[in-house]
Amino acid sequence: MHKQLRHISVATLAMFLALFVSLSVIQVFAVDELRADGRNVRTLFASYSAERGPILVAGEPVAQSRPVDNEFRFLREYLEPELYSAVTGYFSLNQGTTGIESAYNDFLTGTANEQFLDQLSALVTGQSPRGAAVELTIDPAVQQAAFDAMGDLRGSVVAIEPSTGRILAMVSTPGFDPNRLSAHRTSSVIDAYNELISDPLRPLNNRAIGGDLYFPGSVFKVLVTAAAIDSGEFDPDGEFPNPPRLQLPLSTNVISNAEGGNCGGQETVTLATSLRLSCNIPFAELALELGQDELAGYAERFGFGQTIAVPMNATPSQYPENLDDAQLMLTGFGQYDVRVTPLQIAMISAAIANGGELMQPTLLDRIIAPDLSTVLESEPEVFSQPISRRTATTLTRMLVDGVSDGVAFNAAIPGVEVAGKTGTAENGAGQPFTLWFTGFAPADNPQVAVAVVVEDGGGQGQNAFGNQVAAPIARQVMEAVLNR
Template identity: 60%
Template sequence: MNRELKRISVLVVLMFAVLFGSTSIIQVFQVDNLRTDSRNVRTLYQSYSAQRGSILVAGQPIAQSVPADDVYKFQRTYPNADLYSSVTGYLTLGGEPTGIEGAMNQYLSGTANSQFFDQLGSILTGQKPQGDSVELTLDPVVQQAAYDALGDQQGAVVAIEPSTGKILAMVSKPGFDPNALAVHDGDTAEAAYETLINDPSEPLQNRAIGGNLNPPGSTFKLVMTSAAIESGKFTPDSELPNPGTFTLPGTETEITNSEGADCGGGSTATLATALRLSCNIPFAELGLQLGEDTISKMASAYGFGQELSIPMKVTPSSYPDGLDEAQLAMSSFGQYEDRATPLQMAMVSAGIANKGAVMKPNLIDQILAPDLTVRQDFQPEVFSTPISDNTSATVTQMMVANVENGAASNARMDGISVAGKTGTAQNGGDDPYTLWFTGFAPADNPKVAVAVVVENGEGSVRPDSGIWSPRP
């Protein structure tokens, strides 16, 4: 009898231990995950009953909560909605927030662990709870300039401060009006969402950091040039084969340079000339000499294939693996299955500008408590160092030549030395070309690195497109 009672007692103790352990895990260790779970709408509703923190640019709100005459108490509004929609995202009733609204939801709603004592104070004093505000790194002048420059084109612009990784501008077009999704009428918000989600131009996609990624075209030649110089086996004066056409190994498919011409007019072209004039064939030859492993390591060092949060999640750019020689040749001038975000190509230029060190890109400058005291200050962080200072200086000189008297001459600016690289990528069939530019300025003291993509480029042949066609 005593033995049976002992067994039952042990079993009961074990059950209590398991119960205590599971509740502790849920209440303590999983609290943040539970709060951010998209299925936990209680947190979202709670954020409407409190004054949600603002999203700020240069101290001015681009998203803010104002009193509302309904059960939700506060209404989310977005001044300058078109200009900043790709950054703010939206907060909608009963749905998952996106953009900074989603990535910083805990802080904005006042439910982060760091705000525990604020929450406790609100309970004890009876004061209305408030969320923290988030100050972004964006420069309103640079943001407006990027927005205006993109015009009615479908594409994106990213600008980064090379020395810190601060994102100074992020524009994606077409954009949308988050105010239409933030209304407190669920049917109205749902109708607005359905209109946006069914729009073939995909305005809800942030093309700067995601969406359907584009081949980088000739802007990828910066990665190739970095790999070549950093290997120690090539200099800007290294000669590469430069025939008028090049048959991809193992195929009957020919690739050409722009308009089928010899690039520079000689049987060979230096690496510097090949970059300056954006020659496809010399870079295809370079890729075969460097090999997939060397190129892949350099692409990865710049960020290709790497998980990244700014704090919104960024779709990783990609450089393919397991390539045969034909695929390797095409991927060496940014075609085949190469894919990149504008943020990624801005990181490449920023790394070259910053003496070879790529800083982790970041949109958050500060988190401010409701009384505007700084709760958290973000510091620059090195993401990677793909190239040396010497390689950086060499590639910079080559990019400057590209702007001064090469394929990127349209980027010249009076009184400012600009380092840049254009790109034009084919998408197959009758799809429009993808047009790129990436670079930085001033070249001798870089303050900003940019990448621009236009997805609906027109025309049949572009100066540095990687065209290829079957041999007759």
């Protein structure tokens, strides 16, 4: 009898211990994960009852909470909504949160661990906690210039300060109005969300960091050139055969240069000229000589295959694996299955502009408590060192030639040396081109690195090129930075 009682006691104690451990794990270790879970309706309702902190650009709110006379107490408002929608995202009772609203939700609601003393003070005084303000790195003049330059075009602009990684502009067009999703009337929010999600133009996609990845086309030649020079096996004066057409090995596919003839009108062409005039065939030959492993390794150094948090997670850009020779040659000019975000392309230019050192890109300047003290401040952080300073210097001169005397001339700014490269990516037979520009300015003291992508051939199908459409957009963005 005593033995049975002892077994029951041990089993009961074990169950109590298991329950205690389970509750402790949930209440202590999993609290942040549970709080951030979009399915946690309690957290979302509680956040409506508190005064959510503003999102600031240059000290001015682009998102703020306004008191209202209903059970939610506050309504989230977005000022200049489409201009900043790719950055702020939305805060919605029915659809959760995205963008900065999601990434810094704990700080905005005042529930972050760093705000414990504020939470304790609110508990003692009986007041609802107030959220902290999140100040962004975005420059309003640069953001406006990028948005205006894109106009009705579909695509994205990313502008980065190379020396710090601060993102000065992040635009995705078309944008959307987050105010439609922050309303307190459930039916109207659901209708607005369904309308946006079914829109074929995909306004909810932040094209700068996600959505459908793009073929980079000739802007990928910048990375290929960087890999070639940095490897020590090639230099700008090295020459490549330059036929007007080339049949790929073990394939019936034939590739040609953009104009369909000898690029530059010569039977052989240097690497420098190939980049300046954007010759496809020499870069296909270069990719084959470099090899898949070398190109994949340099791509990874620049950020390919990695989740980059800005703080929103960017979809990893892709350099394909297990390539045959024909596929490898196509990657040399950004085709086959090379896929990228505009952020990734801007990072390549930013690394070259910063002497080969790539800084972690970020939208966060600082987080400010309601008493105006700084809760968290962003510090420049090195992401990687993909190439040497010597390679970056050499490549900079090559990219300057591409703007001053090459196919990227529409990015030129009078009195300023601009380094840049255009791209016109193919998307399949009969499909409109994707148009690109990437570069930085001034070349001798870079203040901004930029990437511009325009979908659907800028409305011109296969009749437009990166220099015609994307380069002038980039020029306006770079001018906005230089005129600050």
